[in-house]
Amino acid sequence: MRIGLDVGGTHTDAVLMDGNAVVARTKTTTSEDVASGIETALSVVLEEQDPKAVSLLTIGTTQFTNAVIERKHLSRVAVVRACLPAGRGLKPRADWPADLASATDGGNYVIHGGHLYDGRTLADLDEREIEQVIEALRGSAPDSVVISTAFSPMQQDYEDALAARFSAALPQVHVCTSHYMGGLGLIERENAAILNASLLNFAQRVVTALVRSSQHFGLVCPVYVSQNDGTLIDLNKVSAFPALTFASGPTNSIRGAWALTGLSDAIVIDVGGTTSDIGVLKNGFPRQSNLVIDVGGVRTNFRMPDVLAMGLGGGSLIGGDGDQCGPQSVARELKNKAVCFGGDVLTLTDVAVSQGRMEIARATINDPAPQAVCDRVDALVVERLSAAVDLMKPGGATLPVILVGGGAPLIPGEKLAGCPVIRPINADVANAIGASIAQVSGEAEGLFVVGAQTRDEALKALTVEAERLAVVAGADPKSVVPINIEEVDIPYMATETTRIRVTVVGDLAQKEPPSR
Amino acid sequence: MKIFASDIDDLALGAVFLATGGGGDPYLPTLITRQTLAETGGVTLIDPSALKDDDFIVPVGGVGAPTVSLELLPSIDEASKVLDAYERLMGRSITAVASFEIGGGNSLIPLMAAAVRGIPVVDGDGMGRAFPEAQMMSYAIAGVRPTPALAMDYAGNTAIFETSDTSTYEYHIRAYAAAAGGMVTVAEHPMSGTQIRRSVIPNTVSFSLALGRLLREERGPIDDLLAPLKDLFADSVYGSVHKVFSGKVSGKRTRTVGGYDIGSLSLEDVNDPNRICSITIKNEYLVAMIDQQPLVMVPDLIVIVDSETSTPINAERLHYGQRVAVLAVGAPAFYQSEAAVIATEPRCFGIDLDYVPLEQLIPY
Numbered sequence A: 001m002r003i004g005l006d007v008g009g010t011h012t013d014a015v016l017m018d019g020n021a022v023v024a025r026t027k028t029t030t031s032e033d034v035a036s037g038i039e040t041a042l043s044v045v046l047e048e049q050d051p052k053a054v055s056l057l058t059i060g061t062t063q064f065t066n067a068v069i070e071r072k073h074l075s076r077v078a079v080v081r082a083c084l085p086a087g088r089g090l091k092p093r094a095d096w097p098a099d100l101a102s103a104t105d106g107g108n109y110v111i112h113g114g115h116l117y118d119g120r121t122l123a124d125l126d127e128r129e130i131e132q133v134i135e136a137l138r139g140s141a142p143d144s145v146v147i148s149t150a151f152s153p154m155q156q157d158y159e160d161a162l163a164a165r166f167s168a169a170l171p172q173v174h175v176c177t178s179h180y181m182g183g184l185g186l187i188e189r190e191n192a193a194i195l196n197a198s199l200l201n202f203a204q205r206v207v208t209a210l211v212r213s214s215q216h217f218g219l220v221c222p223v224y225v226s227q228n229d230g231t232l233i234d235l236n237k238v239s240a241f242p243a244l245t246f247a248s249g250p251t252n253s254i255r256g257a258w259a260l261t262g263l264s265d266a267i268v269i270d271v272g273g274t275t276s277d278i279g280v281l282k283n284g285f286p287r288q289s290n291l292v293i294d295v296g297g298v299r300t301n302f303r304m305p306d307v308l309a310m311g312l313g314g315g316s317l318i319g320g321d322g323d324q325c326g327p328q329s330v331a332r333e334l335k336n337k338a339v340c341f342g343g344d345v346l347t348l349t350d351v352a353v354s355q356g357r358m359e360i361a362r363a364t365i366n367d368p369a370p371q372a373v374c375d376r377v378d379a380l381v382v383e384r385l386s387a388a389v390d391l392m393k394p395g396g397a398t399l400p401v402i403l404v405g406g407g408a409p410l411i412p413g414e415k416l417a418g419c420p421v422i423r424p425i426n427a428d429v430a431n432a433i434g435a436s437i438a439q440v441s442g443e444a445e446g447l448f449v450v451g452a453q454t455r456d457e458a459l460k461a462l463t464v465e466a467e468r469l470a471v472v473a474g475a476d477p478k479s480v481v482p483i484n485i486e487e488v489d490i491p492y493m494a495t496e497t498t499r500i501r502v503t504v505v506g507d508l509a510q511k512e513p514p515s516r
Numbered sequence B: 001m002k003i004f005a006s007d008i009d010d011l012a013l014g015a016v017f018l019a020t021g022g023g024g025d026p027y028l029p030t031l032i033t034r035q036t037l038a039e040t041g042g043v044t045l046i047d048p049s050a051l052k053d054d055d056f057i058v059p060v061g062g063v064g065a066p067t068v069s070l071e072l073l074p075s076i077d078e079a080s081k082v083l084d085a086y087e088r089l090m091g092r093s094i095t096a097v098a099s100f101e102i103g104g105g106n107s108l109i110p111l112m113a114a115a116v117r118g119i120p121v122v123d124g125d126g127m128g129r130a131f132p133e134a135q136m137m138s139y140a141i142a143g144v145r146p147t148p149a150l151a152m153d154y155a156g157n158t159a160i161f162e163t164s165d166t167s168t169y170e171y172h173i174r175a176y177a178a179a180a181g182g183m184v185t186v187a188e189h190p191m192s193g194t195q196i197r198r199s200v201i202p203n204t205v206s207f208s209l210a211l212g213r214l215l216r217e218e219r220g221p222i223d224d225l226l227a228p229l230k231d232l233f234a235d236s237v238y239g240s241v242h243k244v245f246s247g248k249v250s251g252k253r254t255r256t257v258g259g260y261d262i263g264s265l266s267l268e269d270v271n272d273p274n275r276i277c278s279i280t281i282k283n284e285y286l287v288a289m290i291d292q293q294p295l296v297m298v299p300d301l302i303v304i305v306d307s308e309t310s311t312p313i314n315a316e317r318l319h320y321g322q323r324v325a326v327l328a329v330g331a332p333a334f335y336q337s338e339a340a341v342i343a344t345e346p347r348c349f350g351i352d353l354d355y356v357p358l359e360q361l362i363p364y
Helices: A035-045 A063-069 A098-103 A127-140 A157-169 A186-198 A200-216 A235-240 A248-261 A331-337 A348-354 A371-392 A427-435 A455-472 B005-018 B027-040 B066-070 B078-090 B109-117 B166-179 B193-199 B204-217 B222-234 B338-344
Strands: A002-007 A011-018 A021-029 A056-061 A077-084 A105-112 A144-149 A174-177 A223-226 A232-234 A266-271 A276-282 A293-295 A298-300 A308-310 A316-319 A324-329 A401-404 A419-422 A439-449 A481-490 A497-507 B043-046 B056-064 B096-099 B121-125 B149-152 B158-161 B183-187 B241-257 B260-269 B276-282 B284-290 B293-297 B301-306 B323-329
Touching: A002 A035, A002 A248, A002 A427, A011 A035, A011 A427, A021 A035, A021 A427, A035 A200, A056 A200, A056 A248, A056 A427, A063 A200, A077 A127, A077 A157, A077 A186, A098 A105, A105 A127, A127 A157, A144 A157, A144 A186, A157 A174, A174 A186, A186 A200, A186 A298, A186 B066, A200 A223, A200 A235, A223 A235, A223 A248, A232 A235, A232 A439, A248 A266, A248 A276, A248 A401, A248 A427, A266 A371, A276 A371, A308 A371, A316 A348, A324 A371, A348 A371, A401 A427, A439 A455, A455 A481, A455 A497, B005 B027, B005 B204, B005 B301, B027 B109, B043 B109, B056 B066, B056 B078, B056 B109, B056 B166, B056 B193, B066 B183, B078 B109, B078 B149, B078 B183, B096 B109, B109 B121, B121 B204, B149 B166, B158 B166, B166 B183, B204 B222, B222 B241, B222 B323, B241 B276, B241 B284, B241 B293, B284 B301, B293 B323
Parallel strands: A002 A056, A056 A223, A077 A105, A077 A144, A144 A174, A266 A401, A401 A419, B043 B121, B056 B096, B096 B121
Antiparallel strands: A002 A011, A011 A021, A223 A232, A266 A276, A276 A308, A293 A298, A316 A324, A439 A497, A481 A497, B056 B183, B149 B158, B149 B183, B241 B260, B241 B323, B260 B276, B276 B284, B284 B293, B301 B323
16 A cells, blocks of 8 residues: 655645555645644544555655745755856856845856767866865855756766765765756756755755654655656655655646546646646656746756646635636635635635535535626636636647646536546545656656767667666666657757657566565 | 846847747846846947948857757857957957847847947847848848858857858858857958948847837737837837737647758637638748738748737747737838848748738738
8 A cells, every 4th residue: 555645835635545546535734844744644544554554655745845935944055067168257046036046155166167069078177176166165165066067968977077076075065966957958957956955954854854754653665755757756866856846746736637537648727726737648747848947036947847827726706796716816714705604705616615516514605606606707717727728738639628636626517628527536635646656757868960870879878878767766677668758959050950858757666565 | 328237138028029930048148148238337329320431340149059058158258259359350440349130149149249348339230130041131131241250169269251152151150150069159241330321220229128128018918019019110110010810829830951940830810710820930930821811921020929918929939729919010121122022032931922011911
């Protein structure tokens, strides 16, 4: 049996799964300290279970995203960028919000080094410059050092060489190389690495607390955390790469929709209290966004699900006799303000109650909204969601629309944008179910120049590398399959150049049960 | 008129509009230009009419793959270093710099060069928009030779070009860019004050800034923004602006051929799904048609904006389902001349259509 846990901003959900069956489930409130909310949720799902029968605990958490957004628990990061003589005068963290730049500031250094797009050396590393930076860092003593070099996703040797030098010279400092944060785009990749490094101390405390909570309940199974692409990483990797969990919220609800329906290609709408998040399932995984991702006001290259957020949820305000719905919301005050709870604000929840789609145990008013208003709101909700579904569905295909999240019953009807609507049971704990899926992934990316090698050779080399990374992450080698090959042509070049990215996924290898 | 660091975001937004679908991501050029102007205290714009006959004006900009700059970062002093080398080559000092094209990141590079050197930037450019090839520049069309040209790579290595004609120059400079890390900074099309006055598309830098400011301050549905846009364009070198279609993106196909993004786009009328507007793309939007009937064609400008925010969207960012409006803007008078039409009409892009000016296609 497995436990899936999802720690969101408002709710902490947990499910106990036996294969695909939900054995126990709970939805509790996320506590200020996070840990006690997790323990409450675990105590509910483990009530009638022998904890030793649980073989895996998987957790999705928004703690690291929130730390960046709230500028809390961050530590000081020095940046060493090797790209000179290109990029003269351009400093790391150049356009960061001032509060985040100063909360993470451990110094910025730009030195010679790096590669070119065709694999040649941009500039050699300069021993004297490296010595000077090491000397400066001995004085300023940052918590960690990020190393970024030009084209490191294609050639890592300079980043690795610099990392070895800094680790040897500054043994008490975490040293992080940018190529671990993925793809091309030096500034975005470096920003991602800085955010990640600034969370390392906090990650250590979070991991320790998770281990303590699981031990408290007598769990002896391995603990994994879900990452942005919908697969799992172990606690060692969370300690080193906490930023890989930034998008686990939307990712887990999309993956949960897949687990609940078995549909590997679909539109997923996660309806919450204030927003509806619309994502796309492709081959059983969230479709990734190709745009630059903003985290806490910083441009990053994190691979995150392509999600469209609409201001439409249970707390959405109804105005103008039903010709307005959202984006304003009573949010967490639903139970004080909504008409069905005895308040005086008409919300989308009231409409759903009046229309008989939602039953609320503690509601005091059974028919809070007039029929004419309800009908207009329902039509408006269908129209707005249909437009959003239209925007998200790939190339005009007709795909099923899966409704998940606590607010799924708010949405009326059987079709959106001509696509059939599916309402699976346990949709309200889809995130926790998504977190409980035991798969791991590997990804490799490179530029392919026509003539230098054949496309098949390039693809094969990248696939081998991605498979290696998946097995390192814990995949059973026999189960690893490619799930995505992306090729993007690079315009303006005389020689035809394509960027190729290969993603593979496999089942988590079953380890021997721990002996006691 | 002076341009300051605080103007750069607006200027870049105006430049995306005028890029007519091309021009690449303006993020890095914006970042580095903003920083340069903050350090130097701004840059002076000079009206082409204020240049003296024997002034020496040099256009400067980047040639190559903008995507490569994501790793091979631009340098704050690279455009000014190109000017230093160019002055040594030519044996005379540069009075002012000018822009190749107002559309996209190349509108910002001359500002950086001029700010570092403390010389003015000509308020104008060589396209009034973005075009994919050098022989489509107004400088070339007016008979200005592209060479002697000097290209510099990230490390300060230079190459000097002296070619018989503009298309040979275009071919050679692209090969050099590919050999020199993928992106080079270039000084070319040297001109006297007399020459630039008859070959430049005037006042496009100040216009792009005003356009970007309008798009930011009045951000909202295109139907609300159309009237202020019409007023702004009425007072410019461009022809009038019209909304020629609104609908949603129903298909997009592009592929890279010979260093260009080539393909087509189809938009579906929201009220009548059978009414399809198709747009041909070669880096930029070239021709918009409904039922084989052209709505607007190059060299007139085709701009696609988000219907709700009126933010211009370039071709690489368009995707299925987006609600957009197609705007058509009459080309500047220069591009209505016979020589300019011959160099930029649909046939130059392999489209078998005679150029019909926008005002003859608009039914009012």
